[in-house]
Amino acid sequence: MDFGLSEEHHMVQRMVRDFAAKEAAPTIQKQDRLGEMAPHVIPRMAELGILGISIPVKYGGQGMDYVSLGLACEELEAVDTSLRVVISVHNGLSCLTLLQWGTEEQKNKFLVPLAKGEKIGCGAFTESGAGSDFAHIQATGKIDGSFYILNGEKMWISLASVADYAVVTVRTNPKASQAYQGLSTFLVDLNSSGISRGDLHGKLGVRAGSTGWIAFQDVRVPVENMIGREGEGFKVTMSSFDSGRYTVAAGATGLIRAALNASGAYADQRKVSGEKISDLQLIQAKIARMSLDYQAARLLYLKAGWMKNKGERNTKETSAAKWYATEASFKAASEAVQIHGAYGFSDEFPVERYLRNSKGAMIYEGSNEIQSLIQADYALERRQDKKLRKECPPYDQDSWT
Amino acid sequence: MKIIVCVKQVPDTAATMAVENGNISWGDAPLIINPWDEFAVEAALNLVADQGGEVTALCLGKEEETEAIKHALAMGADAAVLVSDPALKGSDNVAASKVLAAAITKIGEVDLVLFGQQSVDTDTGLLPVQVARLLKWPSLTLVSKFEEVTPAENSLQVVRSMEEGNQIIKSLMPAVVSVTKDYGEPRYPSFMGIRKASKAEYPVWNLADLGIDLPSSSISWPEVNEPVEQEIVTEIIDGDTAEEKAKILVEKLIAEKVL
Amino acid sequence: MTKKILTYIDHFHGKVQSSSWEALGLAAKIAADSGGEAAALILGEGVNDLAEQAFHYGADQVFLADHAILKDFRPEPLAELIAAAAGDYQPDVMIFPTTTRGRTLAGMAAVDLESGVMVDVIDLDWKEDKITATRSIYGGKLLAKLTCSTSPEIITIRTRAFDKPEPDSGRSGSITNLEVSLDPADQATTVMDIQEKASGVSLTDASVIVTGGRGTAINPALTPPDDLDEEGADVWKAEQGFDLIQNLADVLGAAVGASRAAVDAGYIEYDHQVGQTGKVVSPDLYIACGISGAIQHLAGMRSSKVIVAINKDPDAPIFNFARFGLVGDMHEILPPLTAGLKAYLEG
Secondary structure (H helix, E strand, O other): OOOOOOHHHHHHHHHHHHHHHHHHHHHHHHHHHHOOOOOOHHHHHHHOOHHHOOOOHHHOOOOOOHHHHHHHHHHHHHHOHHHHHHHHHHHHHHHHHHHHHOOHHHHHHHHHHHHOOOOOEEEEOOEOOEOOOHHHOOOEEEEEOOEEEEEEEEEEEEOOOOOOEEEEEEEOOOOOOOHHHHEEEEEEEOOOOOEEEEEOOOOOOOOOOOEEEEEEEEEEEEHHHEEOOOOOHHHHHHHHHHHHHHHHHHHHHHHHHHHHHHHHHHHHHOEEOOEEHHHOHHHHHHHHHHHHHHHHHHHHHHHHHHHHHHOOOOHHHHHHHHHHHHHHHHHHHHHHHHHHHHHHHOOOOOHHHHHHHHHHOOOOOOOHHHHHHHHHHHHOOOOOOOOOOOOOOOOOHHHHO | OEEEEEEOEEEOOOOOOEEEOOEEEOOOOOEEEOHHHHHHHHHHHHHHHHHOOEEEEEEEOOOOOOHHHHHHHHHOOOEEEEEOOHHHOOOOHHHHHHHHHHHHHHHOOOOEEEEEOOOOOOOOOOHHHHHHHHHOOOEEEEEEEEEEEEHHHOEEEEEEEEOOEEEEEEEEOOEEEEEOHHHOOOOOOOHHHHHHHHHOOOOEEOHHHHOOOOOOOOEEEEEEEOOOOOOOOOEEOOOOOHHHHHHHHHHHHHHHOOO | OOOEEEEEOOEEOOEEOHHHHHHHHHHHHHHHHHOOEEEEEEEEOOOOOHHHHHHHOOOOEEEEEEOHHHOOOOHHHHHHHHHHHHHHHOOOEEEEEOOHHHHHHHHHHHHHOOOEEEEEEOEEEOOOOOOEEEEEEOOOOEEEEEEEOOOOEEEEEOOOOOOOOOOOOOOOOEEEEOOOOOOHHHOOEEEEEEEEOOOOOOOOOOOEEEEEOHHHHOOOOOOOOOOOOHHHHHHHHHHHHHHHHHHHHHHHOOEEEEOHHHHHOOOOOHHHEEOOOOEOOOOOEEEEEOOOOOHHHHHHHOOOOEEEEEEOOOOOHHHHHOOEEEEOOHHHHHHHHHHHHHHHHHO
């Protein structure tokens, strides 16, 4: 057993931390107020290879391992959730889904430009009427010669207005005996005709990020763009979530750290009746809890990353990490606001943004209620993972670099 | 061109520093490359990109202290040398300069030696000057720009900053240059660079390898203390009129010697 | 033991850095305490008349080299002359101001004279035979005491850490002219051009900062033009307030800062903001005018050496962090304060 990070991991952590501190942190408050991401951020992440961090070099990526991906997410979300969301949907939902389920041709055609950051990817699964109830999505795909004709609307899609490609799951067989067996997943070029998309406004948090909708009206998608086989869409989508949730868990861990650091710094300088509030036990209790949660959340996501490196199925561990870290980040951010008092209520300090940003992750990529059900199923032995036709590949430095 | 960049390892600038039993401690804060040195590495990599050649990172430090060297390699340095000898503990600047000068001589055929403008730990900024003096090479400190580098003529022209402005100075090579942060943002290590650096092997030289005896040190540090946090005693300046208050304040400020 | 102290007078084309006089003042004190003598070293072109000033500031004798080859700062020829002068004079202590030039030359002298150098010293104890110097390390997080076991003990002193002596025009002494036998052809460096900085002080570099807050706009004595709405009238008033701040800053060679309240209200550009979300500064003197001292502002300036607070509200939190507090209207206090400081600094 080895809980230590390697020298490489430390360097990855420092590199992403420096990037976020220098190129995103100085303007993040302004961008959050403006409700948009600074235009240089995604191109810089592409240039630095962050958008292809844990993809083999032969597919245009950087050949780092899954733990590096998690560490990058922690560092990015320690500055702002919107940065990590880019990784979740681009690296998690689209690149890793292609890496796991894509054919060699699909990888060369789509994964290579995505991993190089020449194209931006997102995952379009959720609909206005179906999120947790994913098996019952409404969007359809009908075969027509060598094309599928896609119709329907996807909602709450991060980077909807920014992405070039989307991994989209629709119903291709309405007659399947089980609803979930009638789904298929496609890689869709979002510049195809029949697609309209836009951003949603008035969000509680992640205001510096894009969240939107994508509508499909008779969109023709070539048969060869199907990821996995006809009817495998539910499994492909759940695999996407195993990747995406991992990035969410690691990111939320970064948010706990940010709340902890901000609280510590504030409590050390704020005095009440001549005494630093960091000397007060009620404040110490809050800070201790944040520290405990940070340590626990970090262990959970690093273990999931370690399992991914070994190619072990990690649905249970990833779900637990996501559930724990996102709940804890919400609590930590809320307590950070409390520690800051009235200052925490204003955007002069970043903690109110942390609080607003933390809520979303408890809802997306499988709400925490869903994570809770998943954990119950495992605990009560009502769920057993069967081997998938295509598993997420283990990290192998020799063949990945 | 053959360029040596001298890099140093320092505690993270965000670290809380303390003194325990007379020893300086930074808790469990990580060691990092001296941030000023990153500008020197950046300058070296750009010079070599323009002129061809190779960059060697040179570090004086403990054998287990690898972060500065690894960072320089991850940024793109071609090679590295660590000079490490337990006897060097407690060396002063002149002694350290002698060791670095010996290492630079051993590496040989060097056109430029670059330093960061100073280190964030001891903040002396002396090594670039003293190494140059020992090698009898020109010392160009606080350089923000390389205007012209002509290896064929062994010459370079740089912009050096002073309190009053900039000096444009032409110099022969080899020379020793310290680079300021006005040079431009250093690059981040690339992922490929990180992988390369984590596997990189480099020689570790001790004094015997350099063929020198332990240089003597003049400066010692008998005491290091944590500064006592000054309790602020506010003096409210009283007077009948604004003019009177202003007059008293002027006197107080003169006495406080902050003008 | 009597001490001979040699002080390097740093100047730019004959204009002396005032920290050189601080260094000479320190040298004179050590000399007086030890029954020794203070010598000044003046190198440059057209610097003959600096010798007289050096006497006024405490030098007993001056070593002088006035030569065309020394016109522009190039460390190598200067280091040669410094080593030669020290070789002749055999000082026990050498003091340089911590300017870019002083630091470089002190470092070279340590190599040439086979001694050591204690850089950017903020405090000095010379009661014992050996000097003990104090300097801050790790960005001011720790203080180290240093000694030098060889002679000369070389130090550079931080600007404004030691008193600048009152010049005594009655003092004079002997001048020794140094021989300059440098050949321009032997010099490895040539100064091609000098671009002097425009004046104007940046917040982060400034040793003195004058800052305005919401109080800049609170001036019942002013009547804004009729065509302005309430917000416009506030900005108009604040501009007058910031003019007063600028006048004081000009006199002190200071940078102008502002609180977040002031920049948010549009009184002054965001570049000037000091605080958590603005610039973090640490000048020697920070004069806060009409600023209450919100925590976010304090986070950006509380490490300033001396804080002066001018505010109408005696309960403003800024007073808890100020060395000097002045309860009153900044609009009434700044003009006489500016005039008084101007008279002192120019007088």
